[in-house]
Amino acid sequence: MTDTIKFFLDGAEVEAHPGETIWQVANRNGTEIPHLCYSPKPGYRPDGNCRACMVEIEGERVLAASCIRKPAPGMKVNSASERAESSRRLVFELLAADQPDRIVAHDPDSRFWNWAERVEVTDSRFPALARPSKVADFSHPAMAVQLDACIHCTLCVRACREVQVNDVIGMAARGHLEKIVFDFDDPMGGSTCVACGECVQACPTGALMPATQVDEAGIFANAPDRKVDSVCPYCGVGCQLTYEIKDDRIVAVEGRDGPSNRNRLCVKGRFGFDYVHHADRLTVPLVRREGVSKHDVDIDPLNPWTHFREASWEEALDRAAGGLKRIRDERGGGALAGFGSAKGSNEEAYLFQKLVRTGFGTNNVDHCTRLCHASSVAALMEGVGSAAVSAPFMAAEDADVIVVIGANPTENHPVAATFFKNAVKRGARLVVMDPRGTVLMRHATDMLQFKPGRDVAMLNAMLHTIIEEELYDRQYVQAHTEEFEALVANVRDYPPEKMAEICGIPAEKLREVARLYARAEAAIIFWGMGVSQHIHGTDNARCLIALSLVTGQVGRPGTGLHPLRGQNNVQGASDAGLIPMFFPDYKPVDSPEVRAFYEDLWGAPLDPKRGLTVVEIMDAVHEGDIRGMYIMGENPAMSDPDVSHAREALAMLEHLVVQDIFLTETAKYADVVLPASAWPEKDGTVTNTNRQVQMGRRALPLPGKARQDLDLIVEIAKRLGLDWTYAHPREVFAEMTKAMPSLANITWERVARESSVTYPVASPDEPGADIVFTEGFPTPSGRARFVPAKLVAPAEEPDADYPMVLSTGRQLEHWHTGSMTRRASVLDDLEPEAVAYLSARDLERHGFRSGEKIRVATRRGSIELKARVDGAIPPGLIFIPFAYAEAAANILTNPQLDPFGKIPEFKYCAARLEHAYEPAREAAE
Numbered sequence: 001m002t003d004t005i006k007f008f009l010d011g012a013e014v015e016a017h018p019g020e021t022i023w024q025v026a027n028r029n030g031t032e033i034p035h036l037c038y039s040p041k042p043g044y045r046p047d048g049n050c051r052a053c054m055v056e057i058e059g060e061r062v063l064a065a066s067c068i069r070k071p072a073p074g075m076k077v078n079s080a081s082e083r084a085e086s087s088r089r090l091v092f093e094l095l096a097a098d099q100p101d102r103i104v105a106h107d108p109d110s111r112f113w114n115w116a117e118r119v120e121v122t123d124s125r126f127p128a129l130a131r132p133s134k135v136a137d138f139s140h141p142a143m144a145v146q147l148d149a150c151i152h153c154t155l156c157v158r159a160c161r162e163v164q165v166n167d168v169i170g171m172a173a174r175g176h177l178e179k180i181v182f183d184f185d186d187p188m189g190g191s192t193c194v195a196c197g198e199c200v201q202a203c204p205t206g207a208l209m210p211a212t213q214v215d216e217a218g219i220f221a222n223a224p225d226r227k228v229d230s231v232c233p234y235c236g237v238g239c240q241l242t243y244e245i246k247d248d249r250i251v252a253v254e255g256r257d258g259p260s261n262r263n264r265l266c267v268k269g270r271f272g273f274d275y276v277h278h279a280d281r282l283t284v285p286l287v288r289r290e291g292v293s294k295h296d297v298d299i300d301p302l303n304p305w306t307h308f309r310e311a312s313w314e315e316a317l318d319r320a321a322g323g324l325k326r327i328r329d330e331r332g333g334g335a336l337a338g339f340g341s342a343k344g345s346n347e348e349a350y351l352f353q354k355l356v357r358t359g360f361g362t363n364n365v366d367h368c369t370r371l372c373h374a375s376s377v378a379a380l381m382e383g384v385g386s387a388a389v390s391a392p393f394m395a396a397e398d399a400d401v402i403v404v405i406g407a408n409p410t411e412n413h414p415v416a417a418t419f420f421k422n423a424v425k426r427g428a429r430l431v432v433m434d435p436r437g438t439v440l441m442r443h444a445t446d447m448l449q450f451k452p453g454r455d456v457a458m459l460n461a462m463l464h465t466i467i468e469e470e471l472y473d474r475q476y477v478q479a480h481t482e483e484f485e486a487l488v489a490n491v492r493d494y495p496p497e498k499m500a501e502i503c504g505i506p507a508e509k510l511r512e513v514a515r516l517y518a519r520a521e522a523a524i525i526f527w528g529m530g531v532s533q534h535i536h537g538t539d540n541a542r543c544l545i546a547l548s549l550v551t552g553q554v555g556r557p558g559t560g561l562h563p564l565r566g567q568n569n570v571q572g573a574s575d576a577g578l579i580p581m582f583f584p585d586y587k588p589v590d591s592p593e594v595r596a597f598y599e600d601l602w603g604a605p606l607d608p609k610r611g612l613t614v615v616e617i618m619d620a621v622h623e624g625d626i627r628g629m630y631i632m633g634e635n636p637a638m639s640d641p642d643v644s645h646a647r648e649a650l651a652m653l654e655h656l657v658v659q660d661i662f663l664t665e666t667a668k669y670a671d672v673v674l675p676a677s678a679w680p681e682k683d684g685t686v687t688n689t690n691r692q693v694q695m696g697r698r699a700l701p702l703p704g705k706a707r708q709d710l711d712l713i714v715e716i717a718k719r720l721g722l723d724w725t726y727a728h729p730r731e732v733f734a735e736m737t738k739a740m741p742s743l744a745n746i747t748w749e750r751v752a753r754e755s756s757v758t759y760p761v762a763s764p765d766e767p768g769a770d771i772v773f774t775e776g777f778p779t780p781s782g783r784a785r786f787v788p789a790k791l792v793a794p795a796e797e798p799d800a801d802y803p804m805v806l807s808t809g810r811q812l813e814h815w816h817t818g819s820m821t822r823r824a825s826v827l828d829d830l831e832p833e834a835v836a837y838l839s840a841r842d843l844e845r846h847g848f849r850s851g852e853k854i855r856v857a858t859r860r861g862s863i864e865l866k867a868r869v870d871g872a873i874p875p876g877l878i879f880i881p882f883a884y885a886e887a888a889a890n891i892l893t894n895p896q897l898d899p900f901g902k903i904p905e906f907k908y909c910a911a912r913l914e915h916a917y918e919p920a921r922e923a924a925e
């Protein structure tokens, strides 16, 4: 069916779009028809099994389920006939017979009970089904399962298998014994459930509920008294959500139909919010007590008073700004530095960098982008003239071939991963390239598990194949690129037959994947920090850019280049200028014309020199060149490489101001601690990995005397002599639109109204451009540039003393340095302790058991944590998440930097396994 058709609904002629069902047409025309097993949300296939949506069709002997039945031209449908209504009532009456009464229902406000009420069914004439006695399962910390309310509608099965594609929930048994099961009829808490909560959101009866909304007896509790729409504060996917709030506490979270999540969430976005209410929240300003050394930071977070004392806001702000001003006036702005935050809003990031540049007088301002995608930004800027993605991850829906390299999206960008899995179900080829096997490998059509640190060899071999076999897009290369000959000359040296041994992938496989990518109608590349966090991270990204340019796989639907951004606002914070070499919108600080523009806009002279980056700033503290810092929402005492070096630097500072919501590992070194606002406590915009500017809304009051981050930046600025008067983030956003051409046609009011606006956008009433580079590139020549990459070995190779390779990263449940997620009760319940992932062979070789405490050592230090066997880890590799303060992985990592992006090599250093310290063993030895 390609055209609209006309039919009659309750006597009125209506039009059906191609593919629409009767229910959808009725709904669009304002006719409500009950529905239980049907969800109108995107991604849900109608199943037509519950018969709650029956309608009468003239001339047919039987009623039809409107959720699945498509109209035919001229059909006469009656949704309100006595026959249709009594049929639907009967369905509800039969189902109600087996439900707990509404008064004791697990969710008395469920879709089932609301519709039952509307069709005037409150009880049932029919006898209840005799149920097996054990129907409740409270084994999962996030979700309560009470199958006495289950109506077998299979929405949860479709949610799990078809929407989020986790394949945990199924139906088992037959007849009246039929039931929902998790894996092999395991308790939910013991199953492979990843706690995305999609099933809870889909369940129409309350058989599956957030654990926060039932009491110990399984009875409904904590009905929200209000709801606030916002955005998830965790990863760069930027899922839109609604907080459900009771008595100023978040009791549940529901996914909204945002452009990057279509109602979906992951475990963090759905169940990871009670950190906001944690007892560790900073609620009063603190100043370091006289004479307490910064070298002794062993503070109980619940009782920091031994090192700090409470201060008034006036005293804390005067001290905070006073120390920074003294250093600036005595030594110049270059003796100061600031770390802003990718966890805050765009407005905070913009004001923070403006404060450092105009108030401190230096470009020494950076943030965590330096530790995640700085090399990708460097390569994209030199290659295509823009640091953002060329297409959203939703473009996977239109791709024939999807390449995911150096990324673990099922853990780090879980909702984005659901769309990749959906694409595979549709028939797309998924090529996963990673030294470490990931969950996505299960869905991959091709898996290239290459040797760690040998990405360039593998990618150059693919480029060699494409050029040698003339698979490249000659027309595209001629029309849109430059320096192709340099690429051709470079990859001549890297045939697959020669690279196979280096990267560990057979030559024929390298050729096969190169052909697959080049010949695809539409192919897209996603990459993560496995690509960027190397000393050759920029080279890795250069190769990926070259692959897409040489094949013309960019600028069309289903094609593109997409570095998956890690934190919720790392794209926005980078765009806003929280980078030492760029003003907002990546305008170089060393360009006199650019500088003149910002000096004019900001009314202050600006430093013409590029500032120092995150790791360089810590080195400069050791050199005595930087004496004071202002750190907002960052935690370098956990996130920097060789963190002992970073911690020493923090202790050496003459003056350190930390603005945060917890007494983080970094805040413990502070002279002044400013208690600030968590994400659900503030208004502000954020920009996700798809270039979508979205609105976060204040949902909760601030705890104690904590203040808005934005206010605190303004207060510090005023005390440094700036005449700032910003009273609301909308005023800051208005200024940002003058400083950032990328925000043209986007206003605060528009983002508030539309919830999400993609940049760039051509006019105030047009949608933004999801796909860019359709007709060229934002470079001086309008062409993209090939930048060849040579093979560069990792900075520290394994040897006899340290024979293994250590790689670090994230887990699904924990985010960044864990300051929030480890204080989120469900997330910490699910992953409560530090672990090192190892192959079974390495465990056996060292005589360890899975679960045993071991020690991992590198040239920079050692940590003790539990061993966890992981079948996807190749022998010789150790993987450690960096969220655990008690076993901080970054004590081990190598601070060597990529020369272009200045990003450290978190993904590769030499390491060894040892027995954990045991006094008895040490004494015997």
Ligand code: SF4
Pocket (backbone or CB within 6 Å): 232, 233, 234, 235, 236, 237, 238, 239, 261, 264, 265, 266, 267, 268, 269, 270, 413, 414, 415, 416
């Ligand atoms: Fe939040 Fe990312 Fe999970 Fe979405 S995928 S809910 S943005 S952590």
